[in-house]
Amino acid sequence: MQIKQRPFMEEELIRIEGNLLIFDEEVVLRRALNAWKKCDEKTVYNEIIALTNKITKNYFDEQKNEFIAHVEKIDEEKVEKIVGIIFERAMEEPEFCKLYVQLCQAQISADHQKAETSKFAEILITKTQRLFDFLFGEDSKNEINGPTQIEILLKEKEKMEQSLKSSRSRESSASLAEIEVKLKWKQNGFINLIGQLYLAKIVNPRIVNYCLKKMMQQLKKPTEDEEIDWRQEKVEMSILGFCSLLQLVAEDLVKNSTTNEIETLRFLLDFLYENRQRTVNRIRFSIMDTHETTAPMLSRI
Numbered sequence: 075m076q077i078k079q080r081p082f083m084e085e086e087l088i089r090i091e092g093n094l095l096i097f098d099e100e101v102v103l104r105r106a107l108n109a110w111k112k113c114d115e116k117t118v119y120n121e122i123i124a125l126t127n128k129i130t131k132n133y134f135d136e137q138k139n140e141f142i143a144h145v146e147k148i149d150e151e152k153v154e155k156i157v158g159i160i161f162e163r164a165m166e167e168p169e170f171c172k173l174y175v176q177l178c179q180a181q182i183s184a185d186h187q188k189a190e191t192s193k194f195a196e197i198l199i200t201k202t203q204r205l206f207d208f209l210f211g212e213d214s215k216n217e218i219n220g221p222t223q224i225e226i227l228l229k230e231k232e233k234m235e236q237s238l239k240s241s242r243s244r245e246s247s248a249s250l251a252e253i254e255v256k257l258k259w260k261q262n263g264f265i266n267l268i269g270q271l272y273l274a275k276i277v278n279p280r281i282v283n284y285c286l287k288k289m290m291q292q293l294k295k296p297t298e299d300e301e302i303d304w305r306q307e308k309v310e311m312s313i314l315g316f317c318s319l320l321q322l323v324a325e326d327l328v329k330n331s332t333t334n335e336i337e338t339l340r341f342l343l344d345f346l347y348e349n350r351q352r353t354v355n356r357i358r359f360s361i362m363d364t365h366e367t368t369a370p371m372l373s374r375i
Contacts, residue, residue, distance in 0.1 A: 157197045165263035175270040265315045269322035279330040289316045304352040317364040324368040340372040
């Protein structure tokens with residue numbers, strides 16, 4: 075009878091005799107630090123990126139379960155990077171933002187089945203708050219590792235503007251214009267993300283009312299003697315953000331806000347409408363459209 079043998083676990087040998095496997099030595103598991111580690115983190119991150127590349131409404135249930143399974147492989151302390159991936163994708167691809175938020179919603183529900191709190195939800199809300207405060211208020215004191223793409227672009231824009239003061243070239247001007255286009259796209263995507271987080275009940279009405287009022291605070295007069303600069307970049311960004319967010323959430327928000335909060339929103343919207351002629355065309359059209367669609371809802375109190 076022919077005896078086959080081959081190396082097994084380096085020094086040991088395994089032989090086949092008849093229908094039996096014969097081990098020359100007892101098989102011993104070689105022990106190492108973290109031998110039972112859940113998974114290679116980089117692999118999981120790459121798999122989540124690949125999943126977000128192909129996310130679609132038709133296969134969402136399957137993709138949602140796949141996403142939850144990936145997150146379970148990562149230690150709770152490392153989940154922040156996954157939140158960051160979804161956060162950036164939601165801002166970059168507004169047409170899929172609702173699906174990305176539904177992924178978050180599914181993960182938070184899965185977390186709540188195991189515990190009262192969700193680390194995923196905590197990081198997502200804190201990251202949203204920090205970026206909002208960075209754009210429309212004081213820099214947040216909440217520490218979240220790594221800047222967002224919006225913050226990176228804003229710093230690049232600032233450097234580019236400084237360099238253009240000393241030497242202006244066609245290439246530099248084109249680069250600055252490209253950065254500004256990306257910024258506007260991502261800022262609009264961020265406002266859309268806040269609205270979708272509210273509609274998914276991940277953030278509450280109080281937070282959305284705060285965001286709407288905070289954006290309008292950019293329109294305060296610098297001093298008693300100075301007028302509002304309606305064409306200042308940050309003022310325009312705040313007006314567009316207010317209009318975009320209000321249109322998205324108004325129908326639901328009026329059902330879940332106090333009378334005082336609704337009256338405040340109506341007052342702010344009327345203020346914009348009365349001053350619409352002071353703005354450029356695209357801002358004016360946004361104000362008019364928002365007033366037409368949301369003013370009747372804010373009047374039902």
